[in-house]
Amino acid sequence: MSGSQEWPKAYEASGVEDKIYASWEASGAFNPDTRSGEPYSIMMPPPNVTGVLHLGHSLEQSIMDTMIRFQRMRGKKTLLLPGTDHAAIATQAKVEKMLMAEGMKDPRRELGREKLVERIREFAEESKATIINQIRKMGSSADWSRLAYTFDEDRNRAVRELFVRMYNDGLIYRGYRVVNWSVKGQSTASDDEIEHVERPAKIYTFKYSKDFPITIASTRPETKLGDTAVAVHPKDARYKKLIGQTFTVDVGAAKPLEIKIIADESVDPEFGTGALGVTPAHSAIDFAMFEKQKAKGEPINLIPVIGPDGKMTQEAGSEYAGLSVEQAREKFVAWLKKNDLLEKEEEIVQSVGTSDRYGDVIEAIPMTQWWLDMNKVIPSRGKTLRDLMREAVVGEHVRITPDRFAKLYLDRVENLRDWCLSRQLWWGHRIPVWYRADEMHVGTEAPQGDGWEQDPDTLDTWFSSGSWTFSTLGWPDKTNDLKTFHPTSFMQMGYEILYLWMMRMILMSEYALEQIPFKDVYIHGIVRDEHGKKFSKSSGNGIDPLDVIEKYGTDALRISILSGTTPGNDSRFYMEKVENGRNLVNKIWNISRFIISTIEADPIPAKTQTLADKWVLQRLTELTKFVTEKLDAAQFSSASEELREFTWTILADWYLEIAKVEKGKTEILQKVLDTLLRLWHPFLPFVTEYIWGLSSKEGKLITATWPKVEVDGMSVAKFEALRDMVTEMRRLRAEQGVEAAKKVEFVFTTSDEFANTVVENLEWVKRLSNASAFERVDAITEGWPVTALGHISVGLNLAGAVDLEKEKAKIEKELADLETYIVSTEVKLSNVDFTSKAPEQVVRSMSDKLEEAKAKRDALKKRV
């Protein structure tokens, strides 16, 4: 043994993990450049620079690193490319909040663009270092030499290039349309950045004026100051004759409103009054009608009555201008009442869109912004971006696990509207467009000449993260990395960013490279607390992964967060799971400690393999096959469960105990430990590497090869019969309350020498009969037959302190169960429908079981 100092009784993770990580990194194992083999790449979803490591990250890192280590050991040229995300809106919102907490009223105005951006940059750089270090603590074998950032120079170049190409293809356009506007954030938001919240509201039913022919309803009456039409269903008999007419009403706006009655299929005649007041400036659907009318050549007006500051505009009328929307609503309703126009006022529950970062209600406001067109045909492809997004998944070029998410994705693709790209934030990629008087320049570089002003807006943060799979590899240059590692092999993400991110990566990659960004997408759920609640600061249920690592070690955290999870489903996390993981790690440690010392003490291998040897090797072979298949399919939980079963039950509880008796196991123990360390490595990289080092193995485990399936097909039934017999004897002892010191006398016969040795060495067994007298159980007169399984028969000596009555009830119940089983199986087997239709194998195994059950029954019968 390599000295007891290095092999303490319990494994101390905290003392060794950092050193091991440093040694991996120094060895160059993370970097694929020195490796050959089939490329295998995973792009790490870049965590936000503002974030600190949480359990969600821990899960993701565990998934990715387990996969990449597995593939590396299989000899692939593996790249796990790490990075961080500047997270435009999230970061700016956070820093602004911090500055305001320090006493600033309006950081943007007080600091100005340059200084505020600088403050955000400082904060981002600091946080970035933190999160990167935390990811290393998870053991991630990422290639840090390729570390990327969504807001660094290389990524900025890719973003500008993409924007310009899309603009030149006519996919990006500048347009005056209704946007989602956050008053608090003073910026647009995309449809995906809106969170719908249910809340109570009032719906008012009214007319614009006494003689207006149609009644309408609204929860936002103040916007009615900007109404320019009333839409009805074209076939609605009540309103049909009014279609095309225009009515002038005075509701107090700056100018009297000209309300045109228009027909629109999307109006539900059954709903409410069957008529809808159209406010093109402050509703996305109404704006769509506005555009439809324009296209038809029957235009309606558009009157913005709410400004970007969230206050009513001049056009809302002198009485309203400058009021908040709430104040304006009150005033307008009062006016309706006064003029006897209000017919109804009802309480309803309404779902309103709020900004997911600033939290305020999103207003629909018309503005000139930059948009990405989902429906425009790309000249060189003859397809739209929507087509490209659809085809990648419909054709299963991108495979999604679990596949139900593919359906959700496709539904979403069909309903995507044009993507509003421009943000009025300062932290982000500046839009590569310059203006001078009436001129506009769109290019990757600033134009020559004086007087050019760059567009002040920045790009939606998802524009840069959408290009992550290839911008990280050097695009737009045709780099070797790009050729080698794109499309990437495996991508994992939480379902909550499926739309936000996956769609955009597919869009960008298909557009820029005519390639899918990844082949396999693994969707995971949310890590929740033990009660199923989301972890959050406000609920005070946070668990810091770093605390867990400090106390239990990274391996324990990794295995506990991966086990008991299924793709796409949420999982619960609590400390008992980690303790369990820690215990497992410690078990592996002690198994290794024992094996190494056994080998040193008893180095001469036995000449022949015993039944137990054949058994453990066969089970090891099966395990290797199983784990390989499961990891291939990203079924981490079931792979690790099987590994645990082998390690703890098969190896530690049975084989090692037998090895103590049989001796001469050097060769087999070495083989088993070696294979087991390799199989565990992707899950438990630290402890396995540490043991590998202590047992003087060649090289590092991280770059060792994955075990191959060697021999297969050895029968394990004989051994397992023996094992069951031992369990049965133990049960009898336990249930009969046999005192610890007291030996119970068993009689057993077997033709197998091995069984003799093992059973005889159970310290509480006293051999009664002559081992050479291989009598059948029913011939053992002095004993009480316990079991007769296969080639082994065992009896218990009645001279011992055994309470027959106590045991009898149990046996009778078991007999009854057996009888039921036998009868039902016999019925099945005599059923021609079954025997003719079921596969032969099923029928055969059933009749085998029947014979076994009968034998067991006969043995049991002798006891009562």
Add this chain to the structure above:
RNA sequence: GGACGUUUAGCUCAGUUGGUUAGAGCGUUCGAUUCACAUUCGAAAGGUCGCAGGUUCGAAUCCUGCAACGUCCACCA
């Protein structure tokens, strides 16, 4: 309003195309006390797989309906 998910042992969850008498970990009960490991060892108890129908020789698994919980989407005027 639409869609999706979950429902299996006291708890947390597996259960791969339908095929033995449905599994694991934790917890519980009983027993062991250090010869690799008490972060341990041995043994046991515990489930009519949410409910009701259907398909099938055979259903936890497929179909229909219902219920509870959860999630997402939506232009409920």
